[in-house]
Amino acid sequence: MHPKGFFWQICGVLIIFVIVAGFIVRRLPLAGELPLMTEMILLALVLAPLAAFAAWLLSRRLGGPLNEIRAGIEELAKNSFSPPRRFRWARHSFREIDRLAGALTRLTEELADRLNAAEQERSELEAVFSSMVEAVMVINHEETLVSINKAAARLFEIPASAVGKKNCLEAVRNLELHRFAQQSLRAERPIEGEIVLRGEEGRNTYLQAHGVRIRMRESARPGALIVLNDVTRLRRLENIRRDFVANVSHELKTPITTIKGFSETLRDGALAQPEEAGRFVEIILKNSDRLHAIVEDLLTLSRIEEQGDNTEIALEREPLAGVLSAALEVCALKAKEKEIGMRLEAEPGLTARINAPLLEQAVTNLLVNAIKYSHPGGEIILRAKAEAGGANGGRLRIEVRDFGVGIEAHHLPRLFERFYRSDKARSRKLGGTGLGLAIVKHIVQAHGGEVAVQSEPGRGSTFTILLPPG
Numbered sequence: 001m002h003p004k005g006f007f008w009q010i011c012g013v014l015i016i017f018v019i020v021a022g023f024i025v026r027r028l029p030l031a032g033e034l035p036l037m038t039e040m041i042l043l044a045l046v047l048a049p050l051a052a053f054a055a056w057l058l059s060r061r062l063g064g065p066l067n068e069i070r071a072g073i074e075e076l077a078k079n080s081f082s083p084p085r086r087f088r089w090a091r092h093s094f095r096e097i098d099r100l101a102g103a104l105t106r107l108t109e110e111l112a113d114r115l116n117a118a119e120q121e122r123s124e125l126e127a128v129f130s131s132m133v134e135a136v137m138v139i140n141h142e143e144t145l146v147s148i149n150k151a152a153a154r155l156f157e158i159p160a161s162a163v164g165k166k167n168c169l170e171a172v173r174n175l176e177l178h179r180f181a182q183q184s185l186r187a188e189r190p191i192e193g194e195i196v197l198r199g200e201e202g203r204n205t206y207l208q209a210h211g212v213r214i215r216m217r218e219s220a221r222p223g224a225l226i227v228l229n230d231v232t233r234l235r236r237l238e239n240i241r242r243d244f245v246a247n248v249s250h251e252l253k254t255p256i257t258t259i260k261g262f263s264e265t266l267r268d269g270a271l272a273q274p275e276e277a278g279r280f281v282e283i284i285l286k287n288s289d290r291l292h293a294i295v296e297d298l299l300t301l302s303r304i305e306e307q308g309d310n311t312e313i314a315l316e317r318e319p320l321a322g323v324l325s326a327a328l329e330v331c332a333l334k335a336k337e338k339e340i341g342m343r344l345e346a347e348p349g350l351t352a353r354i355n356a357p358l359l360e361q362a363v364t365n366l367l368v369n370a371i372k373y374s375h376p377g378g379e380i381i382l383r384a385k386a387e388a389g390g391a392n393g394g395r396l397r398i399e400v401r402d403f404g405v406g407i408e409a410h411h412l413p414r415l416f417e418r419f420y421r422s423d424k425a426r427s428r429k430l431g432g433t434g435l436g437l438a439i440v441k442h443i444v445q446a447h448g449g450e451v452a453v454q455s456e457p458g459r460g461s462t463f464t465i466l467l468p469p470g
Contacts, residue, residue, distance in 0.1 A: 068101070072105075075108075134230075136148065137168070137181075137226045138224070140221075144166065146164065155228070180211060183211065185222070187211070205232050206230070207231065247420075248294075248298070255290045259291070297435035297439060298435065300435075317353050317354075320346065328367070328382060330360075331367040338371060340374050344382050346383070347385045350384055359447065362443040362444060365439055368436065370401075373405050374402045379403060382400055385397055397466055399465075400463045404460050408457055416440070418434065418435055448467075449468055
């Protein structure tokens with residue numbers, strides 16, 4: 001119904017009330033003898049209850065629907081869309097109010113659908129944001145942390161209370177990250193950079209940073225999204241590869257240069273001097289043996305790595321005593337030459353899933369290393385025992401203990417790297433290739449175990465192999 005129609009309907013009802021009231025007054029016994037003013041008063045007295053009754057009906061018909069619509073709008077203001085409102089009174093009211101209620105119901109349902117879709121999308125984004133391996137930070141134009149994911153919180157040790165309150169520099173305390181955040185806020189295009197988190201004892205964390213300027217909802221000024229990818233392991237592997245190339249080149253160059261030099265000396269006339277020629281040939285032979293040993297160790301290391309990557313190493317449950325005794329027998333002659341005693345201390349009945357030849361090689365390498373760096377007349381102890389949990393439930397520990405020169409603490413973290421030497425001059429003099437401990441490390445890793453070292457200069461070293469139970 002049009003508003004004008006509603007107005008004329010009200011007017012018609014009032015006219016009917018007036019006519020009815022006039023008819024009632026005229027039917028009174030003294031109606032013709034009363035003055036006009038008195039008749040008007042009587043008419044008003046009769047009309048007043050009728051008008052009040054009509055107003056009550058109209059207010060009931062209008063007030064109920066309007067109250068429902070008001071309540072529905074209040075629910076919309078509170079973001080309460082479910083379940084959608086159904087206007088019981090409005091459907092039985094005037095047509096205009098019914099249409100208004102219908103429009104409001106459709107609006108509520110549409111907003112509810114949109115809110116549910118937005119909530120689902122937000123939940124999905126939050127799940128992705130939280131599960132990202134990369135550290136993600138969002139800052140506003142004032143460089144205040146707006147949001148961080150779990151990876152960033154763990155990396156920088158930022159508490160949840162810092163979000164929305166602390167400045168980026170205050171929360172992280174890293175000048176490189178702060179400068180990168182400032183550049184991200186000013187840059188028109190995405191930028192990249194590298195950030196280094198300084199750690200104790202030179203254990204730095206290297207981060208590949210990506211920054212892009214974004215528009216913030218609560219401000220017309222843009223903020224920045226910063227994504228940080230931890231590339232420490234890649235950097236470490238790159239350094240190891242670079243060091244390996246340099247070291248292997250140096251290790252191969254020394255014997256090759258020696259062989260070439262003495263071969264040229266023999267060619268240029270030293271063959272005519274039997275004593276000198278014999279000495280030169282011995283030097284050539286010694287360096288050839290060294291070159292052969294390096295190549296053999298490299299091939300062994302490559303084969304172990306390849307088998308470990310392809311999980312081709314066959315492991316069988318075998319007793320450890322036989323493997324350890326065989327390693328001692330291999331090294332017995334070298335130990336006897338330096339008058340070094342070797343002793344085996346193994347708990348009886350120890351068994352493990354092992355590849356016997358490979359584990360024997362690893363123990364042999366540790367024993368050879370211990371013999372090289374032990375003083376003449378010293379002692380080496382080969383010990384095997386089960387850790388807490390029993391022979392079948394705990395890890396198996398194999399220790400090679402010597403009482404020799406020992407190793408300084410700053411060498412220990414890199415001791416198992418290829419060609420790394422704690423004492424280069426002494427190692428080459430003793431004939432080592434620099435690959436023995438690297439081979440031990442890869443053999444133990446192929447068994448699913450760990451290798452560690454404890455040492456103190458002047459008091460010897462203890463190399464430990466930890467094998468998993470089972």
